[in-house]
Amino acid sequence: MSEITPEVVRHLAGLARIDVTDAEVDRFTEQLGLIVDSAATLKAAVAGDVPATSHPIPMKNVYREDVVLESLSQEAALSGSADSESGRFRVAAILDEE
Amino acid sequence: MNLVKLTAVEQLEGLRSGAFTSVELTQAHLDRIASVDGVVHAFLHVNASGALATAAEVDRKRAAGETLPALAGLPIAVKDNLTTIDEPTTAGSKILEGWVPPYDSTVVSKLRAEMMPILGKTNLDEFAMGSTTQFSAYGPTSNPWSLDRIPGGSGGGSAAAVGAYMAPLAIGSDTGGSIRYPAAMTGTVGTKPTYGAVSRYGLIALGSSLDQIGPVARNVQDAALLHDVIAGHDERDSTSLPEDLGSMVAAASNGSLAGVKVGVIKELSGSGFQAGISARFQESLELLKAAGAEIVEVSCPSFQYAIAAYYLILPAEASSNLAKFDSVRFGMRVTPEGNPTIERVMAATREAGFGPEVKRRIILGTYALSSGYYDDYYGSAQKVRTLIQRDFDAAFAKADVLVSPTAPTTAFKLGEKIEDPLAMYLNDIATIPANLAGIPGLSLPNGLADEDGLPSSIQLLAPARADQRLYSVGAVLEKAHENVWGKRMIDFAPEVKAGA
Structure with a gap:
């Protein structure tokens, strides 16, 4: 039985900064439960001493010369923002008033 | 002469x-x-004036006898998850509606350097999450062979644009099959190159250890032309391969x-594979044998875990990559009533801006990466990835290329499976292993299935760098x-009835 409960889905959605409706919580609880259950087979499949692969083609650290290259202007970088002021992104308050 | 029916x-x-300009x-x-x-x-945005301006410039230079790049003047369509400086880029999501990027992706820069008129941006499942194009926030794309059926996804727009003669070539991206599966559904050719062979700078990332950009075409030679233009090292992509993999043309x-040796x-x-697809596949094995190939059987026992591993790795990476859609730097911002904090603004924006499949995968990825579950889920999935690579290594020790059907079924009806993610995920059963291992794959039209007269397809796989x-x-x-x-298989396709 899956450990995905409505409370877990609400908690995860909160961590992911996504408001969810009650209907979405119900639907995702059921769907994610099925997906997670099907993933449970993996643990048994790799019971032996198997190294993890995070990147399919191994590469060493990739460096370039530390020289200034052309980059976006401040104006271009701000062009997609919903709100900006004095060359900065403008956002709502970060802390609650309480 | 019907110009659009010509090959590239x-x-x-x-x-x-x-003969024409x-x-x-x-x-x-x-x-x-x-x-x-x-x-x-197939298109989310058409840029007629931009495309015609490039075309006119090519014609002017050609008339003046100037040297032109090899593909100059040949139109192309681009999947809408690659940034374009002069056109909106939505990735099929409401959260990016109206966004015009301040920079070009490297692949688009290469198309511009090649002087290829860019016709527009093609439809996709939101952030390329899906295999049917039905998860696009802007409505589904139809399959040119049968308008009530899926064109595959996520790159159904690029495949349908090429399959319906709206573009001779298109750009796609493939994270778990998003180039090859739509090619299979629409009777077109699509290639996922070796991981790192084509720069991903400016591709809106889905699963960074899996994503790869590649060509969409109506035949192998046309795909090769485009492959050679977009491949190559790019210092702006740290996963870009330094070496030249040779000319596909x-x-x-x-x-x-x-x-x-064909494995x-x-x-x-x-x-699990539709009878008509299996029948055509067996016939192709006979054709390969008749053409001189030796057919061998190979076994890849860990493939049974590929989908489960993919649906932990991909959501984990996607949930991280999509954290950037936070209402601050680009895209939608929804401000709830009252005097909300930025966290409340982010959560309301992401609720309004993301569709169901994207939310599902972000929440799943957040779970897979959470402390206490990480080793069991994400850790195990990464180990399965090693097992799948070992399966491929063993198979390529016996064979030069591997083959399978690209997809288990032909194109199904729009609306089917949409509330059943597990059934939907099976569409990519044959394509996902290549992404997990980073190897290249090409989907080729393989005749029509007897049951329904729809395209079937064969997938060719090669070792990394042997594209x-x-x-x-x-x-x-x-x-x-x-x-x-x-004749070509695409010539069997019924004429698309405008206004049908």
Whole structure:
């Protein structure tokens, strides 16, 4: 039985900064439960001493010369923002008033 | 002459010989879009003036006798998850509606350097999450072969644009099959190159250890032309391969099967695959044998875990990559009533801006990465990835290329499986292993299934960096098919009825 409960889905959605409706919580609880259950087979499949692969083609650290290259202007970088002021992104308050 | 029905190679010949101009060719495709895209819905945005301006510049230079790049004047469509400086880029999501990027992706820069008129941006499942194009926030794309069926996904727009003659070539991206699966559904050709062979700078990332950009075309030689233009090292992508993998056009032109060992993947056949697809697949094995190949069977036992591993790794990476859509730097911002904090603004924006599949995968990825579950889920999935690579290593020790059907079924009806993610995820059963291992794959039309008369497809796989093998074997098999059928498979497609 899956450990995905409505409370877990609400908690995860909160961590992911996504408001969810009650209907979405119900639907995702059921769907994610099925997906997670099907993933449970993996643990048994790799019971032996198997190294993890995070990147399919191994590469060493990739460096370039530390020289200034052309980059976006401040104006271009701000062009997609919903709100900006004095060359900065403008956002709502970060802390609650309480 | 119906210019849009010509292959890309023929269109380039016509441009060079002066049979028609790039403006005429580009306009013919724009006319075709105007005529059929109302029912196909392959494009999210069409840039007629931009495409015609590039075409006019090519014509002017050609008339002046100037040297032009190889594909100059040949129109192209681009999947809408690659940034374009002069056109909106939505990735199929409401959260990016109206966003015009301040920079071009490297692949788009290469198309511009090649002077290819960019016709527009094609539809996709939101952030490329899906295999049907039904998860696009802007409505689904239809399959040109049968308008009530899926064109595959996520790159259904690019495949349908090429399949319905709205563009001779298109750009796709493939994270778990998003180039190859739509190619299979629409009777077109699509290649996922080796991981790192094509720069991903400016591709809106989905799963960073899986994503790869590649060509979409109507035949092998045309795909090779585009592959050669977009491949190559890019210092702006730290995963970009430093080495040159050779010319795909040369490989497609010099195809030969003499002494080539073709491995049939035991686990990707039989049960779970539609009878008509299996029948055509067996016939192609006979054609390969007749052309000189040796057919061997290979076994990849860990493939049974591929989908489960993919649906932990991909959501984990996607949930991280999509954290950038936070209402601050680009895209939608929804401000709830009252005097909300930025956290409340982010959560309301992401609720309004993301569709159901994206939310599902972000929440799943957040779970897979959470402390206490990380080792069991994400950790185990990464180990399965090693097992799948070992399976491929063992298989390629016995065979030069591997083959399987690209997809287990032909195109199903729009609306089917949409509330059943697990059933939906099975669509990519044959394509996902290549992404997990980073190897290249090409999907080739493989005849029509008897049950429904819809396209079936064969997938060719090669070891990492051996992309040329896909084109040399693919070109021979394509030729053998045309000899049997008396024409190209795409020529069997019914005419798209405008306004149907």
